[in-house]
Amino acid sequence: MQENPLPVALARSVEDFRRYLDSERARSAHTVRAYIADVENLLRFAAAEGVEKLADLELGTLRRWLGAQSESGRSRATLARHAATARAFTSWALREELIASDPALRLQAPKRDHTLPGVLHQQQVSRIFENLSEAAADGSPMPLRNRAVVELLYATGIRVGELAGLDIDDLDPDRRTLRVLGKGNKERTVPYGVPAALAVDDWLRRGRPRLANERSGPALFLSSRGNRIDQRQARSVVNDLLAALGDTAATGPHALRHTAATHLLDGGADLRAVQEILGHSSLATTQIYTHVSVDRLRKSYQQAHPRA
Structure with a gap:
């Protein structure tokens, strides 16, 4: 089933954020893909709630998005990554003056499980x-x-x-x-x-x-x-x-x-x-x-x- 396209303003912000990650932050291709996938997921959720431009994005929407991710069985590590992506995205949007205030400043996610890595003797x-x-x-x-x-x-x-x-x-x-x-x-x-x-x-x-x-x-x-x-x-x-x-x-x-x-x-x-x-x-x-x-x-x- 094909997903509905994002509203024009939101879609444009995704592409601008992608260019920012590529050029100014020099992120790897893998990291950029992960960031963009998370941002698109967030904005599709927001669009389903009636958000058509970034200025309408609120903390409540971000929290409900994380809640929906949790209910779908996402791990705490994935939820923490989603929250970090949302904060990076809204922080960028604030610097670009696409939003008047940062709705993710008080966004919290479950702490990651700190499992010890496998080590050889x-x-x-x-x-x-x-x-x-x-x-x-x-x-x-x-x-x-x-x-x-x-x-x-x-x-x-x-x-x-x-x-x-x-x-x-x-x-x-x-x-x-x-x-x-x-x-x-x-x-x-x-x-x-x-x-x-x-x-x-x-x-x-x-x-x-x-x-x-x-x-x-x-x-x-x-x-x-x-x-x-x-x-x-x-x-x-x-x-x-x-x-x-x-x-x-x-x-x-x-x-x-x-x-x-x-x-x-x-x-x-x-x-x-x-x-x-x-x-x-x-x-x-x-x-x-x-x-x-x-x-x-x-x-x-x-x-x-x-x-x-």
């Missing part, structure tokens, strides 16, 4: 790299690439999208650092260790030249056809390795990011240094890994202490 990480090294022993390009991909993900804690966007000249082999373009086009420099350096060098010497072609450009990691590796391919590599462990619920490249952060903190790294490495804009985001470390400590204590 160091023994599990060692098993992963043993499997990768065995696969790469014959010098075939794809196993060499996969070992370098996983070594770099774990060594640096970068996001899979950041990894896929890496070019060869983003590496500084002498200093063992990596230039990463993160969220909001923010650039940061991340160090990596000797095992990752050796794996990447092996890939560049023996693997990449056998896959590179006119479509490869400067991309650091390539697909079997010589194109730049995409996020789906990198996720598949990591998912297969984690599934092969057989003793973890952790999934996807983000598990390696969580693991890298937790192991850094377990080893005594400064919280702000970890924040910088991960590219978090807020220290509060990084602090979840301190909770992970405490949780792991508690479990170890309960398992080992005779009077736990």
Whole structure:
């Protein structure tokens, strides 16, 4: 069933907000799509209540919209995201003088569930790299690439999208650092260790030249056809390795990011240094890994202490 079109003024505001996200905020394509989908959902709800222009948007409409989302079974995390999108949208509309006051200032949503991320034990990480090294022993390009991909993900804690966007000249082999373009086009420099350096060098010497072609450009990691590796391919590599462990619920490249952060903190790294490495804009985001470390400590204590 086709949805009714938005009133002209509301539809125009959606497109203006999209351009704002694309140009001024430099949001990723995925983030822009999510924001716009939420805004369109909100404005369709508002239009059904008789709202034809943003100036008519009221706090009550926003609250009823969130209530309808809750009744449809949306999770608390999704409701929190919807509320954040609504606040971003009305804040933009106020700056653009499309509304006289911000109706979302008092909009509240349920707090997110702060579930602890899946984290691998160091023994599990060692098993992963043993499997990768065995696969790469014959010098075939794809196993060499996969070992370098996983070594770099774990060594640096970068996001899979950041990894896929890496070019060869983003590496500084002498200093063992990596230039990463993160969220909001923010650039940061991340160090990596000797095992990752050796794996990447092996890939560049023996693997990449056998896959590179006119479509490869400067991309650091390539697909079997010589194109730049995409996020789906990198996720598949990591998912297969984690599934092969057989003793973890952790999934996807983000598990390696969580693991890298937790192991850094377990080893005594400064919280702000970890924040910088991960590219978090807020220290509060990084602090979840301190909770992970405490949780792991508690479990170890309960398992080992005779009077736990």
